[in-house]
Amino acid sequence: MNVPELLEAVSLLVSEETATENDITVRDIWDYLVNDEWEIALGLLEELGNGHPPPLAFWVELADAAEQLRLERSSAWCHWRCSEIRNGVIRADLTLRPAAEARRTTPIAAHGVLRPMWDIGHLSPAGERAVSIARLWVEDMPSLEPGGRATVRLVPFTPSQWKHVQPGQLITMHEDRSVAGTAVILEVHRPATTMPAG
Template sequence: MDVLELLESAGLLAPGAAADPDDPTVLEIWDLLAHDGWETVLTLLEEPGSNPPVPPRIWADLAAAAEELHHARSAAWCRWRRYEARDDLVIRAELTLPPAAQGPRRTAFDGAGVMRPLWDIGRRTPDGGPDLAVAALWVEHTPTLGPGERATVRLLPLTPDRWRGLRPGDRITMHEGRPVAGTAVVLEARRVYGSG
């Protein structure tokens, strides 16, 4: 099965042509895929509210297709989306890193889900200290994020149930050790398959 057939079978692309003048055409989709624009393609195709959520098995198939085409970042993105669907949780936030002179980070990090920092999401230990939680971090639409920069990120918690109470507007902090390594404002915290 080729990539377009996978997208059609997932209900992400109307067969043959775009159903609406604002929808992407098959040629536009192929052009983006040819230039490793999978993140953009999948984001575009998921936006219409009438489509059902993409099941984890389709994300796995898309990851395999991206690997066959030697698109490593696209394959990683599809695996990331598979985990979000599996965990039934999408968390997006606006993350700001302090400048190198003010924070612990001196260099940029890979934005493709490699980093798994600790996060203060507002939970407390019995003695009143922060109960930090682990979540992998994906930087949207850019390969790296460095000191003094800001970007929209996605978080993939190690223990999703601990994160379900987050709401848009909540402030959370990223830690790579004792000092705060970044601050974030939650933009979206939602279930993939339902409300709550």
Template structure:
């Protein structure tokens, strides 16, 4: 039932074209099912969204899709849909994160950064504490199209701020600093500031 519901949701959102109505350039279930069956929802949905164009999909779509994918017992796909649901409700940040190598900086990680939204590092985004020093902000991190970022590695990431309103001043090109403790662990260059999606 989950597979049928997931495909129906994708078709209803204009991400897939029903087989019987498909033209030569349309993406159909047949085109993407192999990847979906391997739990590559993040990659497939990214391509489908690009092809679709138009406004971002609303939170209700992502919540329904998370439920359908969850019925298929696809953990990463379900987590991705939940992530996008939260992002659609609260907004987020896309950025390119570069981790410092462990040998070059005291803050460099010796272990990979898990990519599926489990890490919630602190970020220096320019906020100031009452004493004038930096005030760090917390945001969960999802690495796009990879299970983990190796030490010293680089990846496009999505950030889900704990307090989104404090991040709204950021613009593409801004550089923010990731901390897991006092020394910095890496820097990220903002690509997009994603506003909440109206239902």
């Protein structure tokens, strides 16, 4: 199988000359590619992206490779990381209200499908609460049950509305007028100011 996007991503890895014993290198990835273990190679490259942030082109190439390999979860994650670079990302500790106290009675799918509204402190011209929309990705879990708690990643639809958000701030999640959950901001990463090629 010819997946040039993986080969391009491999070129962004640590070279053999500068690698420590804990680094994944070009040679490591090539060993998997030569043995037709594309899914393992792709998984290793995805994990590398969690360290020093690679450029947008890295995630675009990995997304293309995952699509060719029909790895839906990997493809969704790589596209999500592209969105984080373009729009910024907020990591937060989210606690959903229990099903008996909220509109939601089913789990939230973890992989960036839900686009809830968030009360992040804005008011409308009339002085009423104004909400902002951000997509939600639940880390390290396939779904989040009502009443559950997890670390989530939020990608704002309008990054400029989220400029004031800071670690430690409490925000509320809404799927209607009622509060669906509360979140404490853990980290804020602003959008890339200059977009790398990709």
